[in-house]
Amino acid sequence: MAEMTRYDDSGARFWRVALYTTLIVFAVFYLLPLFVMLVTSFKSLDEIRQGNMLALPVQWTIEPWLKAWGTACVGLTCEGIHGYFWNSIKMVVPAVTISTILGALNGYVLTKWRFRGHKWIFALMLFGCFIPFQIVLIPMSQVLGKLGIAGDTAGLVLVHVTYGIGFSTLFFRNYYEAFPNELVKAAMIDGAGFFRIFWRIMLPSSGPIIVVTVIWQFTNIWNDFLFGASFAAGEGAPMTVALNNLVSSSTGVKEYNVHMAAAVIAAFPTLLVYVVAGRYFVRGLMAGSVKG
Amino acid sequence: MSSLEISGICKSFGTTEVLKNIDISIDSGDFLVLVGPSGCGKSTLLNMIAGLDTITSGDIVIDAEVVNDVRPSQRDIAMVFQSYALYPNMNVAKNISFGLEMRKMPKAEREQRVKKVAKLLQMEPLLNRKPSQLSGGQRQRVAMGRALVREPKIFLFDEPLSNLDAKLRVDMRTEIKKLHQRLCSTIVYVTHDQIEAMTLATKIAVMKDGILQQLGTPNEVYYNPSNLFVASFMGSPSMNLLSAEVGKQEGGLAVRIRQESGNEIMLPLPEVASYRQWVGKTVTLGIRPEAITDPGSAESGSSLLFNADCMIDVTEPTGAELYAIMELNEREVVARMRANCDVQAGQTTNVTFNMQHALLFDPETENRIA
Numbered sequence: 001m002a003e004m005t006r007y008d009d010s011g012a013r014f015w016r017v018a019l020y021t022t023l024i025v026f027a028v029f030y031l032l033p034l035f036v037m038l039v040t041s042f043k044s045l046d047e048i049r050q051g052n053m054l055a056l057p058v059q060w061t062i063e064p065w066l067k068a069w070g071t072a073c074v075g076l077t078c079e080g081i082h083g084y085f086w087n088s089i090k091m092v093v094p095a096v097t098i099s100t101i102l103g104a105l106n107g108y109v110l111t112k113w114r115f116r117g118h119k120w121i122f123a124l125m126l127f128g129c130f131i132p133f134q135i136v137l138i139p140m141s142q143v144l145g146k147l148g149i150a151g152d153t154a155g156l157v158l159v160h161v162t163y164g165i166g167f168s169t170l171f172f173r174n175y176y177e178a179f180p181n182e183l184v185k186a187a188m189i190d191g192a193g194f195f196r197i198f199w200r201i202m203l204p205s206s207g208p209i210i211v212v213t214v215i216w217q218f219t220n221i222w223n224d225f226l227f228g229a230s231f232a233a234g235e236g237a238p239m240t241v242a243l244n245n246l247v248s249s250s251t252g253v254k255e256y257n258v259h260m261a262a263a264v265i266a267a268f269p270t271l272l273v274y275v276v277a278g279r280y281f282v283r284g285l286m287a288g289s290v291k292g
Numbered sequence: 293m294s295s296l297e298i299s300g301i302c303k304s305f306g307t308t309e310v311l312k313n314i315d316i317s318i319d320s321g322d323f324l325v326l327v328g329p330s331g332c333g334k335s336t337l338l339n340m341i342a343g344l345d346t347i348t349s350g351d352i353v354i355d356a357e358v359v360n361d362v363r364p365s366q367r368d369i370a371m372v373f374q375s376y377a378l379y380p381n382m383n384v385a386k387n388i389s390f391g392l393e394m395r396k397m398p399k400a401e402r403e404q405r406v407k408k409v410a411k412l413l414q415m416e417p418l419l420n421r422k423p424s425q426l427s428g429g430q431r432q433r434v435a436m437g438r439a440l441v442r443e444p445k446i447f448l449f450d451e452p453l454s455n456l457d458a459k460l461r462v463d464m465r466t467e468i469k470k471l472h473q474r475l476c477s478t479i480v481y482v483t484h485d486q487i488e489a490m491t492l493a494t495k496i497a498v499m500k501d502g503i504l505q506q507l508g509t510p511n512e513v514y515y516n517p518s519n520l521f522v523a524s525f526m527g528s529p530s531m532n533l534l535s536a537e538v539g540k541q542e543g544g545l546a547v548r549i550r551q552e553s554g555n556e557i558m559l560p561l562p563e564v565a566s567y568r569q570w571v572g573k574t575v576t577l578g579i580r581p582e583a584i585t586d587p588g589s590a591e592s593g594s595s596l597l598f599n600a601d602c603m604i605d606v607t608e609p610t611g612a613e614l615y616a617i618m619e620l621n622e623r624e625v626v627a628r629m630r631a632n633c634d635v636q637a638g639q640t641t642n643v644t645f646n647m648q649h650a651l652l653f654d655p656e657t658e659n660r661i662a
Contacts, residue, residue: 182377185344186438191365191394200390204381 041065041260048256064257068265072258074246075234081262083235084242088222091153091238092269095160096217102161103168103213104206108198110169111176112184122173128166133226144231151233159231160221168213175209176202211280219270239266294355294445294478295319296341301350303336303502310336311502314350318495321476327489328499328525334482335450337499341480342448343367354445365394370439371448374455376431378423378438385410385419388437409441412471429460440471449481453488465491486526490514498522515649520576520658523651529581529628534621535655536577538570547577547652552619557600560647566661567652575661578651581615584627586635587644596647601640602627618643 036053041064043057070080109115110122140159141150149155179202187197203210228238237245243266247259274281296318303311311333318324326334339345341352343364351358359367370391378387388409389402397405410416413433423431432452439447452468453461469492472479483489489496489510496513498505498521506518517523524530536547539558545567546558559577561567590597605624608615609631616627616635627643635641652661 180375180377182373182375183379185339185342185364186371186373186377187379187390188344189342189364189369189371190391190438192390196394201379201381 037260037264041257041264043257045253045255045257064255065261065265067255068246068258068262072246072255072262074242077235081239081242081246081265084237084239085265087153087232087236087242088239088269091156091160092218092221095157095164095221096214098157099161099164099168099217100210100213102165103170104172104203104210105198106165106169107172107174107176108202110173111179112181112197112202113194122169125166125169128163129170133163137226137230141231150231151236153232153236155231156227156238159227160217160224164217164221167216171209171213171216172206175206179205208280211277215273215277215281218273222270295322296324296446296478296480297351297353298337298341299351299353301337301340301352302348303333303340303345304348309502311340311348314499314504316497316504316507318478318480320478321494323472323479323481323492323494324497325489325493325495326480326482326497326499327484327486328505330484331501332499333502334484334499338371338448338450338480338482341446342369342371368445369448370442370444370446371450372435372439372452374451376423376435376455378431378434380423383420383422384415384426384434384437387423387434388441391438391442405441409437412440413437428456429464432456432460432464436468436471440475445478447477447479449479451483452481454483454485468492487528490526496526498525500525516660516662517578517651518660520578520653520660523578523653523660527580529615529626531578531580531651532584532620532623532625533653534577534579534623534625535574536621537574538567538572538652540571545571547575549620550622551600552603552605557598559598559645559650560596561650561652562596562648564652564662570652570661574655576653576655576658578653579625579645579647580649581626581628583646583649584625585644585646586629586633587642588633589630590644591646591648594646594648596650598645598647599642600645602643603640604635604637607635607637616641616643 039054039056040048042060042062044059044061044063047058068080069082071078072080074081074084106125110118144150144155144158147155147158149158183201184197187201192200223240224238225240225244228241229244232238232241243262246262296316298314298316301311301314302309314337316324326337328334336345340347343359343362347360352360354367354369379390382390385406388406392402392405406419407416410419413436415430415433415437418426418430418434423434426434432455435452449468453464456464465488471477472492481488481492493510495507496510497507498513500521506513506522508516513522514526517526520533524533534549536549538561539546539548541558541560543560544563545561547561549557549559551557587599602618602620604616604618606617608617611631613631614629614633614635616629618625618627629635653659654661
């Protein structure tokens, strides 16, 4: 059999080589900025001024990283970005948790406890996914002002939860659409109520879609700049806003190495989330998309 | 163990009526099978008994208590689903005991009950497995275990065997029957398979288009079907139905049948008073395949045997017996014969008609003439 399958495949091999070459070229091209950032962040300012962007550092130093974290000047204070990093964590963790839980509950209700008009509710939530951020800035600031949480992390959490519910509902609804109704009926007969079914039957089977939602929400909220810049001022600003202030506000010399280190720190959590949970991401996105 | 009464049940979704005025009542220990083609409303009716579907009008009464507005969990019923509906995140033992846990039964007692059921269904080695690690038959068993462990008033089965392969289906059927005989439980069972209905039921409810066609014991439904639908739905191969004219002959009434060759034969009819009004008119004659057979296999006690030479068009041996197909009154008619009888396609052979169980139907209303 092996003999029979050995045919002349030089043409196929050529295309394979061409394909891989192209892919590698694009991958390198795509990764180049990250490479420059990392390399620059480990150089001293003198070395940077010599102008060879792509060269590896002659003298490796972690000084820029320490400075970015602890002593760099952001605006008027010179305590580095670590305070803002924690601001972002304090904003992201509750916002992701709340929007994921609400999305799961919504998906559960919209598929397993249908009511008159459920399609309309879902359509409106979907519509919410496509409202541009800029449109809601002014009404949102009024709402936050009335609630007394403007310029506060709690305010940002509320904004991101509100924006996140559309997507998280979409994810969970599509996932639960394919979840067999008979399981819910069986649990009802077994005596489980609304929340018990959700907690004991639905959630334990929702691993992939929880991962998808968490990655999606985490990336979006962590990387958000507009809401952060609009609704959180000064000390309360999230990481993205602080990074911008750091880069644009420095008086005197532009410390590229410190800026690069700060930027990598800012990007690190999202990278980490992808590396840890990324393989579930595609799997979860595909699940439930076949039916319903 | 309890009785169940379904009285005047109607169900509509918007303007479409799914169930029309259904009346069924069964006693404690009865095995009621709801049977009918898909879309006849049998599963909806079962869901209504379970409380998973709302009732448009009418009452469902369990043990003299109207349960229309009682929640599924409070009705003291257990249900086995077609897809088994095992909780995928729990192992077999957890699946079985979930209902008990929800009812706040102490852990020790729960474990004892699970053990008992596992032993009854011979699935002790499976208790720690997840549903995904089980075969179809094993899942079926677990689904039954989950219902049995609750010791409910009424068991509801929604086509529990239709996802199994043919061999396993027959085995499980026997097992369900054994369980029923042993536990004397009250069961409502939905199926579209008339053989399952015949073998399992103490009472059969035949349904079509949301209307209850007939309610009776398997024998009543088989031998005294109330209309053409029930007659043709129950039994396999299904009953032969031909239109024929009723005539008088010496010793009683008979139906006139024309064979393929052009020969006419008069098949005698059992003595039923109302048949007289139909003399000279056309009726639909119903005769089961087993009533047309080789002379050697004919029911010897029957008083209404009639022999005729018939031309056989096709033979279909099944191993255990042989189906011979012929043409009478321009309709294909199946005869059920001994496997080793000497019948060949394209040849004429002597056939015995046992007319004792022959039935007549009004061709207009499709009801049985009785």
